Amino acid sequence: MTLDPAERFARLRLARTERVGPVAFRQLLERFGSAQAAIAAWPRLTARAGVGSTPLFEPERTQAELDAGDRLGARLVLWGEADFPEALAAVDPPPPLFWALGDLALTQRPCLAVVGARVASAGGLRIARGLSAQLGEAGWTVVSGLARGVDGAAHEGALPTGTVAVLGGGVDDLYPPDHAALHARIAAQGCVISERPPGARAQAQDFPRRNRIISGLSRGVIVVEAELRSGSLITARQALDQGREVFAVPGSPLDPRSRGTNDLIRNGATLCEGIEDVERAFSTLRTLREPPAPPPDFAEPDVALIEQVAALLSPTPTPRDELARAVGAPPGAVAAALLELSLVGRATLLPGGLVSS
Structure with a gap:
């Protein structure tokens, strides 16, 4: 759908309001039909639950976020709009919004995530870079998190054909600092996206949400190297929860960075030694995901x-x-x-x- 400026403003304001997570955001829109109507009903909704009013996000802060995005040349993409990626919209629940810097059309192509260890081996970096280049040449958009190690190598390999970097901070958050040049190249040739407002700096709690978007955008997740306790395995688990395919590159049992990927294979992930394994897996898959559950038929409670x-x-x-x-x-x-x-x-x-x- 096409949203008018007032509704876009209201959706951003509602999404930034404390205690309005992705599930509540979607249900408010389903119940009231628009964010403007949900905001108008807000005093009644919060008072009826018996513990006083929860304040809405201030209009001034909402406008400040929009202004900050405009200064960067970034675009706000809201759930329900035509440009919201189809795969991400099917996640239960989808994020209410994200900011995009660069070529948003890359998120509409078939996407695959390539993730792995921050302190990767030379072999792991070579595999991530080469596999991502092959995926890009085959028509895939490679998605990763712009972290050190495997993430950076994946972006570098796919940059000539298009890559998407999902950040924990705002789209202008240059973290890690040594990836500033890579960030600039992706913003110019690919796409940088984030749920967080422009100017926000990444906090520890932002990375699980970032990982959920990485897997949500993608038809599958390829893990190149990962220890048994790593963020890459969290992304893989989220991919499974979202009905995505999980691939793992095998490695030496003597290298701790291969224990996580080998364990994924042991537990049913598809072994990946090259793009042929990816193509073979997707040629046999009938569907990407289950159809979303119908929204509840809301009625007024007393x-x-x-x-x-x-x-x-x-x-x-x-x-x-x-x-x-x-x-x-x-x-x-x-x-x-x-x-x-x-x-x-x-x-x-x-x-x-x-x-x-």
Whole structure:
């Protein structure tokens, strides 16, 4: 769809509001039809849950973010817009938005992620660079995280044909500093994207979200080198959760950097020694992902139902439908009650229709 400037402003404001995560953002739009309508209903929604109002993100800060993006020449892409990548839109839940610097069309091509160790071996760097170059020549967009080691080598190999770098900080966050020149080349020849606002510096909590976008953009993830405890394996697990294919390049059992990739193969990942293994795997796959679940049919809850639902919540994730059966209320009313509880911090909405306290 094409969003007018007022709705784009409202969606950015809503997405940046505290306690509005990706699940709540999507449900607010599904329930009210627009971010502007959700913002108009905000005082009623947050007051009804019983613990006072949660403030919306300030309009001044929203405009400041838009101005910062304009100064960089970056583009804000919102979920629901035609240019939002199809693969990323199918993630449960998709990110509400991201900023893009460079050629956004690269995200619409078939994408494959290439990730791995920051302190990579010479052989691992050679494999990442060469494999990424072959993938690019075969029509794939190579996606990675612009980290040291395998990520940087993957971007370098794919740069002539187009590569996408997903950052933990804003699209202008030059981290690591020694990749400043590579960042500039990708912004000019490829695409740099980030969920975070322009000017934001990456924090530890940003990297799992970055990894989720790397796998979400991609039909599969290729891990070149990784120790048993590494961010690359987190990306691989997220790829599996999203219904993507996971590939792993085997290595020597004597090298700790190969233990993670060898363990992936041991647990069912596709062994990858070259582009032929990738092409063979995708030639046999019938579908990329399961169709997204239909949105809940929201109904207005009363205060009594909201409190009944709140009393049933625990730290253990529970299916939304199970809560509806427990209180004997329509699923749509329970979904609305959970949404309102989440906006004031009394519930946490999770992917797959799960919820916890």
